[in-house]
Amino acid sequence: MQKLTEKLKLNIQFFATPSYPEANLQTVSTLDNYPEKSIDHVYRFEQSLKDFQNALGISRLMPVAEGVTIKFYGKPTVTLADGNVPEGDLIPLSYVTPAVExxxxxxxxxxxKATxxxxxxxxxxxKAVELTDDALLKEIQKNIRKDMFTLVQSGSAQTSLNAANGLQAALATVWGSLQTIFEDDTVRPIVFVHPMDIAQAIADKQLSLETTFGLNYYTDVTGTVVFxxxxxxxxSIYATAAENLVVAYISADxxxxxxxxxxxxxDTGFIGMTHxxxxxTLxxxxxxxxxxxxxxxxLDGIVKVALSAGA
Structure with a gap:
């Protein structure tokens, strides 16, 4: 009977419901320190954005809460009261109406992104993770640039000037125009140009191109930065003053x-990232x-100059 009992003994643990993942499983997170990788990718993104900000000359950073509505203003309407006021009379009020474009x-x-x-x-x-992460960040950068270029080129955001014969003439035109628009301030002109329009200028004379935030740029003889x-x-080329550009961001840190x-x-908090x-799903x-x-x-601080057909 004793031998029969020993034969009937069951390994109860063998039939227990298995639990996954198993103890001591070597996973990616235990083999690599992903927070450091996250910081590395974030740093590369934000350093690129900082370089772009410095190249543009943007010094105005505005942290905001999610859902904040940003208003874009055009030239305000001024209702000027009669300034011929007799001595001792009440001076009538003038009125300024902000133009929200x-x-x-x-x-x-x-x-x-999943790998x-x-x-x-x-x-x-x-290759599978880090290079594709870089591609992801570049696409995020592209969307940020796209939003800015859409605003700069919107119909309500620009004052069209007469067509200029050649890129150099157009740069001189916008430089003078911006000095007039921002006549009370010392400004640094920023110009955005299509690569094909800038190609001829590169062919005509030696230019030193720099790269930042996915854009090529050079500095004109007038100090105008051309992107x-x-x-x-x-x-067409589009221009504004560096002092007219603002970076608003939701802090992610x-x-x-x-x-x-x-x-x-x-420390900028421009982007938050984790792995x-x-x-x-493995x-x-x-x-x-x-x-x-x-x-x-x-928006009235943006000017547009068309390049003439013979340029």
């Missing part, structure tokens, strides 16, 4: 959102959140 709500934008375990296995983590982008309409989702950022592993996930808007404060 358009508005834009600043919202938090969210981006996620499969098979891709990491085949191509290695550096080249395909997002600018070919055949000190909010409850950042703490809840373990977002990392540098995490999804065991259910993917390594990248999460990025950003709310950045670069815009001109005065």
């Amino acid at each position: 358009s508005t834009k709500e600043l919202t938090l934008k969210k981006y996620r 499969s375990g098979e891709a990491i296995q085949r191509y290695g983590k550096d 080249s982008s395909t997002q600018v309409t070919k055949g 000190s909010s409850d959102l950042a703490q809840t989702f373990a977002l990392t950022s540098d 995490f592993v999804s065991h259910e 993917t390594q996930q990248t999460l990025a959140v950003s709310g950045v808007l670069m815009y001109p404060e005065r």
Whole structure:
């Protein structure tokens, strides 16, 4: 009977419901320190944005809360009262009506990218994860630039000047125009040009091109900074003063959102980012959140010059 009992003993633990992931499983998060990787990617994005900001000469950073509506103003309407007031009489009030040309709500934008375990296995983590993260950040940068160029080129945002014969003549025209518009201030002109319109100037004389935030630029003899982008309409140049540009952003480094989702950022807080592993799908996930808007404060401070056909 004793031998029969021993034969009937069951391994109860063998039939227990398994629990996953198993203890001591070597996962990506245990083999690599992803917070540091997040900070690295965030730093590269924000350093690029800082370089762009410095190249433009933007010194005005405005942290705002999500959902804030930004108003874009044109030239205000002034109702000027009669200034011929007899001695001792009440001076009538003049009235200034701000001209709100358009508005834009600043919202938090969210981006996620997943890299499969098979891709990491085949191509290695550096290619499968880090290079695709760089591509993701470049696309986020592109969207930020797109918003700015849309505002700069909007119909209500510009004063059209007479067509100029050649890029150099157009740069001289906008330089003089901006000095007139901002006559009470010392301003640094910023010009945005399509690459094909700037190509001839490069061919005609030696220019030293710099690159920042995904854009090529050079500095004109007048001190005007000329940026080249395909997002600018070919055949016209658009210009404003560096002092007229503002960067509004939703801080991603000190909010409850950042703490809840373990977002990392540098001291600017332009973008929050984190990496995490999804065991259910065998993917390594990248999460990025950003709310950045670069815009001109005065829409009447933007000028447009068409390049003549013979340029």
